[in-house]
Amino acid sequence: MTSWRLFAACSVVLFASPAPAQPIDREALVHRHTITLDEFHDDAPLAVGNGEFAFNFDVTGLQTFPSDAPGAVPLATMAQWAWHAFPESRGVAYEEALRDYSVHGRDISYATDRQSTAAQTLRANPHRINLGRIALRLTFAEGRQATRDDIQSPTQTLDLWTGEATSRFTFDGEPVTVRTVAHPTFDAIAVSVESPLVASGRAAIELRFSYPSGEWGPGLDDWKAPQRHTTTLATGQGGKRVARTLDETHYTVAVDTDAAVSTQETPHTIRLSSKTPRLDAVLRFNAGQEIPDDQLTAKQVCQASAEHWKAFWRRGGAIDLSASNDPRWRELERRIVLSQHLTAIHCAGSLPPQETGLVCNSWFGKHHLEMHWWHAAHFALWNRIDLLERSLGWYKEILPAARRIAERQGYAGVRWPKMTGPDGVSSPSDVGELLIWQQPHPIWFAELAYDADPSPATLDRYGPIVDATADFMADYAWYDEDRDQYVLGPLLVAAQESYSGLRGEVLNPTFEVAYWRWALRVAADWRERRGLPERPRWRAVADKIAPPTIRDGVYTAIETAPYTTREDHPSMLAALGVLPNVGLIDRGVMDRTLSDVQRDWDWPSTWGWDCPMAAMTAARLGRPNDAIDLLLRDTPKNGYLVNGHCRQADRLPVYLPANGGLLYAAAMMAAGWEDADPTVDAPGFPADGSWTVRHEGLRQAK
Missing domain, CATH: 2.70.98.40 (Glycoside hydrolase, family 65, N-terminal domain)
Structure with a gap:
C-alpha cells in the first residue's frame, strides 16, 4: 500500500x-459537493x-x-x-500625486493625480x-x-x-x-x-x-x-x-x-x-x-x-437544505459549501485580501478595504471569528500610517485607505481616495469580535482601533448650521461609484449616513464598556446625522442630483439589510425602494455582492421569497462556476466579495437577526413548505 x-x-x-x-x-x-472535473477549465481551476x-x-x-x-x-x-x-519605485515622492481640494473653507489634499508618473508608480x-x-x-x-x-x-x-x-x-x-x-x-x-x-x-x-x-x-x-x-x-x-x-x-x-x-x-x-x-x-x-x-x-x-479540514467543517456553522422541495436547493447549498472552502483559502489570512484572493492581482494585489467587510464579516456569523481576527489585527499595525493620512488632511483620528499594501500607504486613485464607506468597517469587525468574546481582553485589543476610527468619523462629518444636521460630503465618492464624476457635489449617501450613525453609537458603547469618559461629539454626530433622501416615495442613493443612477450597486438597500434599523429608515419606504430596484435596475452592471446585499434587505422586510430570488438571481456577475468562484469580467476572473456576501446573507436568512421574530425559524427563507432549512452553530446577524 x-x-x-x-x-x-x-x-x-x-x-x-x-x-x-x-x-x-x-x-x-x-x-455532496465534491468538485469533479473531466476537462480543462481555464476559467475555473482548483486550488x-x-x-x-x-x-x-x-x-x-x-x-x-x-x-x-x-x-x-x-x-x-x-x-x-x-x-x-x-527598484525604480524607491524614492518616489508621494506628494507628487497629491491634489488640493477646497472643502468647507479649507484645502484638503488627496492623492488623485492618476496621470503623474509618481501616482502610477505608487499604485503598482x-x-x-x-x-x-x-x-x-x-x-x-x-x-x-x-x-x-x-x-x-x-x-x-x-x-x-x-x-x-x-x-x-x-x-x-x-x-x-x-x-x-x-x-x-x-x-x-x-x-x-x-x-x-x-x-x-x-x-x-x-x-x-x-x-x-x-x-x-x-x-x-x-x-x-x-x-x-x-x-x-x-x-x-x-x-x-x-x-x-x-x-x-x-x-x-x-x-x-x-x-x-x-x-x-x-x-x-x-x-x-x-x-x-x-x-x-x-x-x-x-x-x-x-x-x-x-x-x-x-x-x-x-x-x-x-x-485541519475535517475540524474546519465540524466546527462553526452548517446549513443543510437537502430536504427542501424547491429544486434550487442544491445549487444554493453548493454555493454555500464551496464559498466556505474558498474564503477559508483566500480570505482568512493575516492581511485583508484583494478581491481576487490568492489567485491573481486585482489592484496589483493590494488590499481594497471597502471590500474587507464582504470578504470577512461572514466568518463571525459562521462561528469562525478567529478567521476574521487574523486580519483585524492588521488595522492596529497600520494605525500610524492611517493617522498620517488624517493629519495631512487636518482630521482627528485615523483615515483608513481604500487601496493599500501591507504598509497602509494609500495608493493614488481618482475614485478610491475619496471613498468613505470603509471607515466604519473596523468598528463593525470589533463589535463582532466582542459579540463572540465579550471580555476585557477583546475591549483592550480593539479599543484603540475603535477610538481612532470614531474620532475621524465624527470629525469628518460637517455641521451645517442652517440644517442643524451633520452632513457627509463634499468631497466623497459613494459606495455606488456611479457618481464619481460628481464627487465635489455628492452629499449624504443613504448607506453611508446610516453606517455613520451605527458605528459612532457602537463606538460610544465601547467607551462605556471600557469605563472611559465619553466623547460627546460621537453621539452628537450620530444623533444629528443627515437623514436619507426620499424622492417619489423611495430612497435615493445620494441627496444631490441625479439622486439615483440605475446601475452599479443599489447601495441604498444596504441601509436596512446589511445594517439593522438605526432609526433613520422607514420600512415602508425601503420596501418600495426594494421593489423599485427589482423592477427597474441595470442588473448586468451590478457586482457579485449586490445580490446578497439585496437579499438581506428582502429578508429584513419580511419578503423571504424575494430574498431567495435575489440570492440566486440569474445575472452575469452572480453566476458561480464549477469551482465555486464568481466571475465578473476578464480582468476579475474571480471575485471573493461575492462568496463572502453569499455566506453572510445565507447565515442571516437561516439564523435570523437581532430584531427578527424569535419564534420563527430561518426567517429569511419562505415558510410555505418549499424550503426546509436545517442549521446549527450559526450566530444571529446584527
Whole structure:
C-alpha cells in the first residue's frame, strides 16, 4: 500500500460539546459537493491552501498547461508575505500625486493625480508575486513535449472534507495519477505523481520561476527578463533548497523529496525526477533568506490537511437544505459549501485580501478595504471569528500610517485607505481616495469580535482601533448650521461609484449616513464598556446625522442630483439589510425602494455582492421569497462556476466579495437577526413548505 493510500485513512478525533438532537451529517453535506472535473477549465481551476498560501492548478493536478487567453485564471502560487517592488519605485515622492481640494473653507489634499508618473508608480508598487510554477513535464518517447491536447480522459476530484485533490489522466497510452494537498500551517504543498512514465524519465515535476510583471490583473509573470532575478539550487542540512532573489525580495523553496533534483539549461528551472514509478515531493515556500532545517514528508502534509479540514467543517456553522422541495436547493447549498472552502483559502489570512484572493492581482494585489467587510464579516456569523481576527489585527499595525493620512488632511483620528499594501500607504486613485464607506468597517469587525468574546481582553485589543476610527468619523462629518444636521460630503465618492464624476457635489449617501450613525453609537458603547469618559461629539454626530433622501416615495442613493443612477450597486438597500434599523429608515419606504430596484435596475452592471446585499434587505422586510430570488438571481456577475468562484469580467476572473456576501446573507436568512421574530425559524427563507432549512452553530446577524 502506498503512503498516499495510507494518508487517505487518516482520521482525527475531535472533542466537542454535546451534539444537538439530530445533528447535521456534516461529512455527507460536504461530500455532496465534491468538485469533479473531466476537462480543462481555464476559467475555473482548483486550488488548495490555508488562508496564508494558495496553490492554483489545472486538471493535471499541477500548473502544467496555463492559458493566456482573455479571462483565463492564472495558475499561480501565492502567499500573504510575497510582495515585490521595482527598484525604480524607491524614492518616489508621494506628494507628487497629491491634489488640493477646497472643502468647507479649507484645502484638503488627496492623492488623485492618476496621470503623474509618481501616482502610477505608487499604485503598482509593491505588488504581489507568483512564487513559482510547479508543473508536470511530460514527454513522448521521441522527446517531444506534451501539449494539453495530448492529455486523454482526464478526471479530477477535490475532496473538500480532506483538502486533497486527485487527478487522473492518460498520456501516450500510460496512466498518470497526481495527488495534490496543501499544509494547513506552512506555505507548502505535497505532490505525488504515480505512473510508469515516471520511472522511464518521461514524467517529472518541473519548477519554473519568473520575474514579476507588476501588472494589474491576471498577468503575473514576466518570462522575458531572466537577467533580473536569480535562482540558486543548493544542498543543506535539511535537503535541497532553492534560493530566490528578485531585487530586494528574497525567498526560499525547500524541496523535500527522495527524487533527484537538478537545474536545467532553461534559466530558472529545477527538475525533480525518479527512477521509480512514484515521485513524492513537498515544496515549502519561506519568506526571506533563512532556510528551514527540518523536513516535511508527504505523509505529514496529507495527515495535517485531513485533520485541519475535517475540524474546519465540524466546527462553526452548517446549513443543510437537502430536504427542501424547491429544486434550487442544491445549487444554493453548493454555493454555500464551496464559498466556505474558498474564503477559508483566500480570505482568512493575516492581511485583508484583494478581491481576487490568492489567485491573481486585482489592484496589483493590494488590499481594497471597502471590500474587507464582504470578504470577512461572514466568518463571525459562521462561528469562525478567529478567521476574521487574523486580519483585524492588521488595522492596529497600520494605525500610524492611517493617522498620517488624517493629519495631512487636518482630521482627528485615523483615515483608513481604500487601496493599500501591507504598509497602509494609500495608493493614488481618482475614485478610491475619496471613498468613505470603509471607515466604519473596523468598528463593525470589533463589535463582532466582542459579540463572540465579550471580555476585557477583546475591549483592550480593539479599543484603540475603535477610538481612532470614531474620532475621524465624527470629525469628518460637517455641521451645517442652517440644517442643524451633520452632513457627509463634499468631497466623497459613494459606495455606488456611479457618481464619481460628481464627487465635489455628492452629499449624504443613504448607506453611508446610516453606517455613520451605527458605528459612532457602537463606538460610544465601547467607551462605556471600557469605563472611559465619553466623547460627546460621537453621539452628537450620530444623533444629528443627515437623514436619507426620499424622492417619489423611495430612497435615493445620494441627496444631490441625479439622486439615483440605475446601475452599479443599489447601495441604498444596504441601509436596512446589511445594517439593522438605526432609526433613520422607514420600512415602508425601503420596501418600495426594494421593489423599485427589482423592477427597474441595470442588473448586468451590478457586482457579485449586490445580490446578497439585496437579499438581506428582502429578508429584513419580511419578503423571504424575494430574498431567495435575489440570492440566486440569474445575472452575469452572480453566476458561480464549477469551482465555486464568481466571475465578473476578464480582468476579475474571480471575485471573493461575492462568496463572502453569499455566506453572510445565507447565515442571516437561516439564523435570523437581532430584531427578527424569535419564534420563527430561518426567517429569511419562505415558510410555505418549499424550503426546509436545517442549521446549527450559526450566530444571529446584527
